[in-house]
Amino acid sequence: MNGKLTMKQFMKENLSLYVFVSVLFVIGVVFGAVMVNALSLEQKQEMSRYLGSFFQEVNGGMQIEGGQSFQQAFGMHMKWILLIWLFGLSVIGLPLVLILDFLKGVLIGFTVGYLVAQFSWKGMLFALVSVAPQNLIVIPALLICSVSAMAFSIYIIKNRFIQRRGAIYHPFMRYVSITLLMGVFLFAAALWEGYVSLDVIKWVTPMLAGIN
Numbered sequence: 026m027n028g029k030l031t032m033k034q035f036m037k038e039n040l041s042l043y044v045f046v047s048v049l050f051v052i053g054v055v056f057g058a059v060m061v062n063a064l065s066l067e068q069k070q071e072m073s074r075y076l077g078s079f080f081q082e083v084n085g086g087m088q089i090e091g092g093q094s095f096q097q098a099f100g101m102h103m104k105w106i107l108l109i110w111l112f113g114l115s116v117i118g119l120p121l122v123l124i125l126d127f128l129k130g131v132l133i134g135f136t137v138g139y140l141v142a143q144f145s146w147k148g149m150l151f152a153l154v155s156v157a158p159q160n161l162i163v164i165p166a167l168l169i170c171s172v173s174a175m176a177f178s179i180y181i182i183k184n185r186f187i188q189r190r191g192a193i194y195h196p197f198m199r200y201v202s203i204t205l206l207m208g209v210f211l212f213a214a215a216l217w218e219g220y221v222s223l224d225v226i227k228w229v230t231p232m233l234a235g236i237n
Contacts, residue, residue, distance in 0.1 A: 035176075035199070042172045046126050050168065053130020058138030060131070073143055080230050095219025102163060102211040105129075106170045110204045113174025116182055122174050129167060133160060154225045162214040166207040173203040 036043065064072075109125060112118030136156055140148030177200040181193070 035203075036172075039172050039176050042175050043168065046123070046168050046171050046175070049123060050126050050130040050164070053127040054134035054137075055130075056127075057131035057134025057136075060135050061138040061142050064139075069143065072139065076143075091220045091223060093219075094223060095215050098159075098218040099212060099215035102166075102215060103208060105167060106204060106207060106211065109167070109170045109174050110200075113177050113200065116178060119175055119178045122171050122178075126168065126171050129164070133164075150229055151226075154229055155222060158222065158225075159214040159218050162210050162217075166210045166214070170204055170207050173200055176200075 105125070109122055112121045112125075133156065137152045140152045140156075142148070144151070177196055180196050184193075
């Protein structure tokens with residue numbers, strides 16, 4: 026890794042890593058969706074009752090604090106990329122980055138898969154307004170952070186442990202810069218979740234409130 030690579034060059038050079046983590050994420054999504062079929066009838070009924078109660082409360086005028094929702098969403102996103110960043114600093118953390126990407130896919134796949142399996146097109150509608158918008162930002166940001174972590178970890182292995190040469194300052198600063206930049210995008214995603222997504226959810230809940 027040349028320490029002075031631009032972001033575009035960095036992405037081009039690590040295209041294979043982007044493809045790999047993207048495929049791993051998609052596998053996680055598929056696995057999460059399949060997991061829905063493993064739920065027992067009691068578990069499905071309990072989750073259905075919980076969601077039905079939530080829809081009815083929102084439809085009944087339940088107030089949700091946007092600021093608190095934003096803080097929770099942003100805190101969760103930042104914890105996720107902080108873990109990825111920390112794992113990228115060590116050689117043994119590289120497989121843990123891959124595990125996080127897979128788990129993120131599983132969580133999204135399970136959420137969307139359950140909503141669609143239980144509520145058909147209404148569940149799909151809810152997923153489109155509550156899950157999809159922010160994840161159009163969150164998922165690419167996390168995958169970019171993951172590739173950056175993997176590339177930095179590979180750089181350490183190749184240039185510090187095997188060849189025992191190569192400056193670490195520029196690659197490290199690029200690693201930090203990419204993570205901070207993705208943090209800005211996640212900030213925007215959290216703003217959407219905290220202030221916009223709630224209004225959209227309130228807009229669709231009248232047709233969802235009757236779900237049993």
